[in-house]
Amino acid sequence: MTVYRERMNAPKPIEFWFDFSSPYAYIANEWIDALAARHGRTVQRHAVLLGAIFPQADLKPLVSYPIKGEYARRDILRSARFERVPFTFPEAFPLPTQNAARVFWWLDADQGQTRAAQWARTAMRAYFTRGENLKDAGVLRALVVEAGLDADAAEAAWNEPRWKDRLRQANDDAVKCGVFGAPYFIIDGEPFWGNDRKAQMERWLTEGPF
């Protein structure tokens, strides 16, 4: 009964949408767990494909815009340094990352959020610090092993219709939650878009709605 009441009163997790190929989402992925922990929260991650979401929001990849795209490359590097997160721009960028995302959803269903989050960290760090190409099956298999998982099971998962469908579902659900870019967060119903909303999220969690 006490346990039940505690669960009812437990603060909701911070929801966090990301694409494995989003630099700003990678930076946020490096600070979100510590921020959540400071406020007694957990993080619920959602892997999505911005390539499936952008057209619905009349948007395209940031770096493909003239003028703004050039600025973005500079701002991404500076924003990583600002958060003291190691970052090297990958040569292959942006990438289609559906296989990495399917592995995420397979792990989420099969082994839980903690293992799925560990996979997200391993894969994004490999891409954004060592430039490892997440589109390449061999690279993905090696990273799966690095994350302490089974490479054959992971490859089977990314080829399985079930996890393809799960990712499609995640993209659709994301748009319903107002997601149009990454990182995107929801804290107790309040949406925050961007690595640069960290300070607002911190105040929201500290003081409540402002």
Add this chain to the structure above:
Amino acid sequence: MTVYRERMNAPKPIEFWFDFSSPYAYIANEWIDALAARHGRTVQRHAVLLGAIFPQADLKPLVSYPIKGEYARRDILRSARFERVPFTFPEAFPLPTQNAARVFWWLDADQGQTRAAQWARTAMRAYFTRGENLKDAGVLRALVVEAGLDADAAEAAWNEPRWKDRLRQANDDAVKCGVFGAPYFIIDGEPFWGNDRKAQMERWLTEGPF
């Protein structure tokens, strides 16, 4: 000789591009002078028309994007509260603000940056706290008087080809400086886009390039 040397060594002003109709630029307009003063800097403002700049960057007004536009309305209000800047969403938004911008450039040339900056503050506060329509000639004249200026001279200025050309020149120069949105800042050659880059600008001014 000493005066000359001091001038040579004086830190460069923070350059600040804004559109009278940009909510995020209005919020930044409320903190930029204090930030500059904390670091012994001045602010050099540039009034531009985003309507003239967006097409060159393959962009359009933020609130006209599906999904992202809805988020933006919420984020603008929250960002104003975060910076403790009074803000009420104007009913008429966005507005074409060429007349306000021409008055700015006339003042800049005729009476100097300080008066031009005072005009920017007066007009943007009227628009973003009281919803006063900056497109309306009568409203503009009344605001010019509120700013301690001559209404007839201001109206003559916004109709004069010289100040129309000056604004066009400002838009062209802005694009050459990489401007694709507002607020946009340059500090010692480093570009910062967005009200949300305040913390990065503060660190840049405190510690130097990072």
